[in-house]
Amino acid sequence: MNTEDNSPKGLSRRDFFKGSAFVTVGLVSGGFLANYKMPEFFTMRLTQEKTLYQLTLMPLIFPVNCYLIEEENGLTLIDAALSFGFKDILKASEKMDKPITKIVLTHAHGDHIGALDQLKQTLKDVPVYVSQRESRLMSGDTTLDADEDNLPVKGSVPKNLLTRADVLVKDGDQIGSLLVVSAPGHTPGSTAYLDTRNNILIVGDAFQVRGGLAVAGQIRPLFPFPALATWNKKAALESAHKLRNLDPSVLATGHGNILVNPLKAMDEVIAQAENALKSK
Numbered sequence: 001m002n003t004e005d006n007s008p009k010g011l012s013r014r015d016f017f018k019g020s021a022f023v024t025v026g027l028v029s030g031g032f033l034a035n036y037k038m039p040e041f042f043t044m045r046l047t048q049e050k051t052l053y054q055l056t057l058m059p060l061i062f063p064v065n066c067y068l069i070e071e072e073n074g075l076t077l078i079d080a081a082l083s084f085g086f087k088d089i090l091k092a093s094e095k096m097d098k099p100i101t102k103i104v105l106t107h108a109h110g111d112h113i114g115a116l117d118q119l120k121q122t123l124k125d126v127p128v129y130v131s132q133r134e135s136r137l138m139s140g141d142t143t144l145d146a147d148e149d150n151l152p153v154k155g156s157v158p159k160n161l162l163t164r165a166d167v168l169v170k171d172g173d174q175i176g177s178l179l180v181v182s183a184p185g186h187t188p189g190s191t192a193y194l195d196t197r198n199n200i201l202i203v204g205d206a207f208q209v210r211g212g213l214a215v216a217g218q219i220r221p222l223f224p225f226p227a228l229a230t231w232n233k234k235a236a237l238e239s240a241h242k243l244r245n246l247d248p249s250v251l252a253t254g255h256g257n258i259l260v261n262p263l264k265a266m267d268e269v270i271a272q273a274e275n276a277l278k279s280k
């Protein structure tokens, strides 16, 4: 799809995300690329699909997504990417001329909560929603419940996050247009959100698209990181079935492009993951 045409208010994403290039360049290169005239390569990318705006940091090298969901009177931010995405997230909301009124988390890994503290400093009254189970990870607590498989919680669990959830949600709750769908596996409290207006499904890392579509835990050599950070492959597979059975029109993941009409591809990778687990 042509993201230029779909940029909010017809503005070029290239123009309004220019700022992040320089932050990113400094971060990634320690400054040696500082004079390289290239914003396009590192800038945050914006892609729209109906009510969904995908914001992607480092789209070409290590894509990290967060999402803005457009509601009538405001925007719901799903996940908070990395710390240097902070200004771009606010800038996107400014350009769309709508305030961020809710922040919702799929899970608490570092690349999904990176800008959360900074956002909360600016958006003091905006409530943060997270599943009850995942809220423990926000304070660095990786202990398991008695009924959970005894496997280590992996990935970058935050150590110094200041922000805590304002609202604890559970499967079946509604947040604006979003239905809360519990999807454990990648982490014990991973949660997906279904936009009930159009069946767009935002899944965090329950699936990945970068490196090839995969259920959490299935290694894709070109982008193995989400699999390496996955807690429980069996639970992830059960959640993948559950998410597929919602018949999403669009699959929006933490890493990789938006996938339109994803059902056939989801069926294929779910079958693959099933066979891999069986052959163990």
Ligand SMILES: [Zn+2]
Binding pocket: 107, 109, 155, 186, 205, 226, 229
């Ligand atoms: Zn993750």
